[in-house]
Amino acid sequence: MVIPRALLLLALLPAAAAGRDDVDDAIDAVSSAWRSGVTAERFAALSRLAAHDDPRCVDALVEVIEHGEVAMFPAARRVLGGYAAAETQARVVKLGLKNRTATVREQALLALGEGRPAGLDWRAAARAALDDPDARVRAAAIFLQGRARDSQRLDRILALAADPAERVRQEVPAALARLAGTRALGALLELATDPRWRVRLAAAQALADLRDPAAVVPLVESLARERGRLREDLLALLMRLTGRDFGLDVEAWLAFLRDAPPDFLKQGDAAALQQLLPPRYVSGSLRYHGVGTLSRRFVLLTDLSGSMESPLPAHDDGGPASTRLAVAQQELLNLLDALTPEESFDLVTFRDDARAWRAQLVPADARNLKAARQEVDDWTAGGATNIHAALAFVLDMAEHSLDSPAPATEDVDTLFLLSDGAPSAGDVRDAPLLLEYVAERNRTLHLRIHCVSLAGEPEARDFLQRLAALGSGHFVELAAAP
Numbered sequence: 001m002v003i004p005r006a007l008l009l010l011a012l013l014p015a016a017a018a019g020r021d022d023v024d025d026a027i028d029a030v031s032s033a034w035r036s037g038v039t040a041e042r043f044a045a046l047s048r049l050a051a052h053d054d055p056r057c058v059d060a061l062v063e064v065i066e067h068g069e070v071a072m073f074p075a076a077r078r079v080l081g082g083y084a085a086a087e088t089q090a091r092v093v094k095l096g097l098k099n100r101t102a103t104v105r106e107q108a109l110l111a112l113g114e115g116r117p118a119g120l121d122w123r124a125a126a127r128a129a130l131d132d133p134d135a136r137v138r139a140a141a142i143f144l145q146g147r148a149r150d151s152q153r154l155d156r157i158l159a160l161a162a163d164p165a166e167r168v169r170q171e172v173p174a175a176l177a178r179l180a181g182t183r184a185l186g187a188l189l190e191l192a193t194d195p196r197w198r199v200r201l202a203a204a205q206a207l208a209d210l211r212d213p214a215a216v217v218p219l220v221e222s223l224a225r226e227r228g229r230l231r232e233d234l235l236a237l238l239m240r241l242t243g244r245d246f247g248l249d250v251e252a253w254l255a256f257l258r259d260a261p262p263d264f265l266k267q268g269d270a271a272a273l274q275q276l277l278p279p280r281y282v283s284g285s286l287r288y289h290g291v292g293t294l295s296r297r298f299v300l301l302t303d304l305s306g307s308m309e310s311p312l313p314a315h316d317d318g319g320p321a322s323t324r325l326a327v328a329q330q331e332l333l334n335l336l337d338a339l340t341p342e343e344s345f346d347l348v349t350f351r352d353d354a355r356a357w358r359a360q361l362v363p364a365d366a367r368n369l370k371a372a373r374q375e376v377d378d379w380t381a382g383g384a385t386n387i388h389a390a391l392a393f394v395l396d397m398a399e400h401s402l403d404s405p406a407p408a409t410e411d412v413d414t415l416f417l418l419s420d421g422a423p424s425a426g427d428v429r430d431a432p433l434l435l436e437y438v439a440e441r442n443r444t445l446h447l448r449i450h451c452v453s454l455a456g457e458p459e460a461r462d463f464l465q466r467l468a469a470l471g472s473g474h475f476v477e478l479a480a481a482p
Helices: 005-031 040-051 055-066 070-082 086-097 102-115 122-129 135-148 154-162 172-191 197-210 213-225 230-242 250-259 264-271 324-338 366-377 387-402 431-445 458-470
Strands: 286-288 291-293 297-303 344-350 354-356 414-419 448-454 475-478
Touching: 005 040, 005 055, 040 055, 040 070, 040 431, 055 070, 055 086, 055 102, 070 102, 070 431, 086 102, 086 122, 102 122, 102 135, 122 135, 135 154, 135 172, 154 172, 172 197, 172 213, 197 213, 197 230, 213 230, 213 250, 213 264, 230 264, 286 324, 291 414, 291 448, 297 324, 297 387, 324 366, 324 448, 344 366, 344 387, 354 387, 387 414, 387 431, 414 458, 431 458, 448 458, 458 475
Parallel strands: 297 344, 297 414, 414 448, 448 475
Antiparallel strands: 286 291, 344 354
């Protein structure tokens, strides 16, 4: 029996309507409650948009980016880059790549580069974006050109090594190493002397990635030139390449290289398999809860939530137990006593919200150290644990310096976070989403993040361990008063 066409259309209407309702419900779950903050429920709803290859979903995803919900950016990119329908892809191009907001253009470009959807020439889009008026988009385009090993506009990428924006220049070394190999050595050596530390770091990493003996001596020479945090990175690169550890002894490194066999890089691979982090303690470094730092520009984040009044178990010597707050205060005072005017620092505390002692880094001169000691002595505990606000303050500080037209002496490169709990307050309270937030923002900021746990719960310990790992830092747990 043949069903008349009109009846067939009528029969299909309920199913079509139901499908449309499903899309609308999925979009509403993401868009209608954005003022509630970044929650695990909204994150799950956003991920479910991947099941609906519909142009209207693009609008909802772009809205998330426009609202600056950074913790959801990676998931939004995964969904945007996975759409295959021609209409949906056209919407991504129109609403994403051609958006007036630079962050939307950047995220749409990264989404296409990560998803590499068939039927859409994302490589051409990346090439065109090298000429975008905004530095964020140019930086994303360089990153994608290197990852795709697309050398059609290599000359343009080389020219961008002189771009006025630091965030653009810092993407150039990795792209040059991938696209030109050892032919890029001269350009990389020039970038290794850039005024900005992030560009010099990127150049050092690219030199190491060449895996060429000719690139190792320049790393040692940089170790001799540099002061501060970047020496940690250079030392880690040299240890990983060679399997040797001569610390900061430049002459010892040079002597080793003079006598090293031709295959010393292969020998280094075998010996340095686990040397992925900077040494926990380097001679001459400052120490905080057993973690050393060569940084001269750092921020110390301290938990002042109510649980910090709890006692930290004492050692088995019969002495009284100290509160977690007292232990944190004493260690900070010890660190302040070790600072010199060559270092710059700031103190950030968090409970229901976050509070910075100063708006930017200040030199560790006598006046500032006296004021800082008084600040630490006056701390009291109470409230919840808003780790997001504290981290956001430091990340904002670093981003401001990154976008500053001139090098900033207060450009933070390292932070120490001390807490006894997992996040429980703030715009991002879900621990996995807070890690997504930090990873996304720190992708270009390259802050080293060290974490100290004060007898926290397993959830807190896990969060702080993972946070230190994504910040290429160290994790320390204090289960008893020192």
